[in-house]
Amino acid sequence: MKNESCGKKGFSLVELLIYAFLTVLILGVVFRMMVLNRRQMERPAATFRIQQELLSVHRCLERDLEETRLSSIRIYPNSSHPNALPGISLASPRSIDDDTLKLSPTGFPIWQKIIYYFLEKDPRHPSTARLVRREGTISGYPSALPRASSYEPSSAPSNRRRERIAARSLLLPGEKIPLLSRQLGPAGGFEVYFSDARGGRSLDDFRNYRLISVTLWAGAVSQTTGKSTVLSYPIQVVPRN
Numbered sequence: 339m340k341n342e343s344c345g346k347k348g349f350s351l352v353e354l355l356i357y358a359f360l361t362v363l364i365l366g367v368v369f370r371m372m373v374l375n376r377r378q379m380e381r382p383a384a385t386f387r388i389q390q391e392l393l394s395v396h397r398c399l400e401r402d403l404e405e406t407r408l409s410s411i412r413i414y415p416n417s418s419h420p421n422a423l424p425g426i427s428l429a430s431p432r433s434i435d436d437d438t439l440k441l442s443p444t445g446f447p448i449w450q451k452i453i454y455y456f457l458e459k460d461p462r463h464p465s466t467a468r469l470v471r472r473e474g475t476i477s478g479y480p481s482a483l484p485r486a487s488s489y490e491p492s493s494a495p496s497n498r499r500r501e502r503i504a505a506r507s508l509l510l511p512g513e514k515i516p517l518l519s520r521q522l523g524p525a526g527g528f529e530v531y532f533s534d535a536r537g538g539r540s541l542d543d544f545r546n547y548r549l550i551s552v553t554l555w556a557g558a559v560s561q562t563t564g565k566s567t568v569l570s571y572p573i574q575v576v577p578r579n
Contacts, residue, residue: 384558384567388507392554392571395469395505399552402453403575405431405439408532408544410449410484414456414491415525415541423467423511424525425456425491429484434473434497440480449484451475454491457528460506466557467508467527473500509555515568527555533574550575 410429431440431447440448454472474496478485487494508527515521523529531539532547540547552575557568 385569388556388558388567388569391505391507392556392569395554396571396573398471398504399455399573400575402428402430403550403552404578405447406453406577407484408548408550408577410452410486411532411544411550412486413530413532413541415523415529423457423459423492424528424530425454426530427452427454427487427489427491427494429453429486430473434475434500442482446482447484449479449481451479452487452494454487454489454494454496455504455528456491457508457510457526458492459510463506465510466506467510468503469505469508469528469554471502471504472496505554505556507556507558509557509568513555513557515555517568522555527557529553529555548576550577 406428410427412427414425414427416424429449430451430453431449432438432451433440434451440450442448451473452475454470454474456470456472457467458470460466460468470492472491472494474487474494476485476487476489476495489495509515509522511522511524511526513522513526530550530552531541532544533539533549533551534547535549538547539551552573554571554573555568556571557566
C-alpha cells in the first residue's frame, strides 16, 4: 500500500503568473479609483477656498465703499506703473491709526485717509494676481470734505503698517476663460465701475451713476489634472455719504 503524502501541493508557475496578474489588475483598479476620487474632491476644495477668500474681500470692500463718498472714488482700469495692474482709490472717515470711525458732533464724517486697492502679480505664483489694500494720507487730511487722491494706487504714499494682501488667486488682465468663452479685459480679476439700476456703467461719471459695482474673478489650477476652477463674484454697493 502506497503512502500518501501529507504535504500540500505547491503552486505551479502558471498559477503564480495568474495570481500575480490578478493582483496587479486589482491594484490598478484601486489606484485608479483613488486618483478619480482625489480629483473629484480637489475641485470642491479649491472652490471652497476661493469662495472663502472672496467672501473676506467682499466684507472689507463693502465696508470701505459704503462709508466713502462717490466723488472721492477714482477708478484706474489700467496702470502706467510697470509692475502694477488696475485699482481704485477712495476716501475713508476711519482713523489711519486705530481704524475707528471719526464723526463730527453733528454726525457728519471727518475724512481721515485714502484707501487704495490694486492688483499686482503674485511673486509666488506669477500666473495669478493678488489684491493689495493700502492706506495713506494726502495733503488736506483730515478734512470735512473728501478729497480724491491724484496718485495711482500702486505708487501712492502709504503707511506700510496699514498694507495687506486682501486676496490671492485673482485673474490677470486678458486672461481667457474657456468654459465661459470669455476673455477678461484690461481690469482683469478686479473690475470696478460706476453703474445705475438700468445696467448702465461709467468709469468716471459718479453724478449720473450712483452705484459702485465690483466683479472679482478668481481661479485655481489643479496640480493633478491641470484643469482650472474659475469663480466670478459680483459686489454692488450704494455709498451712504
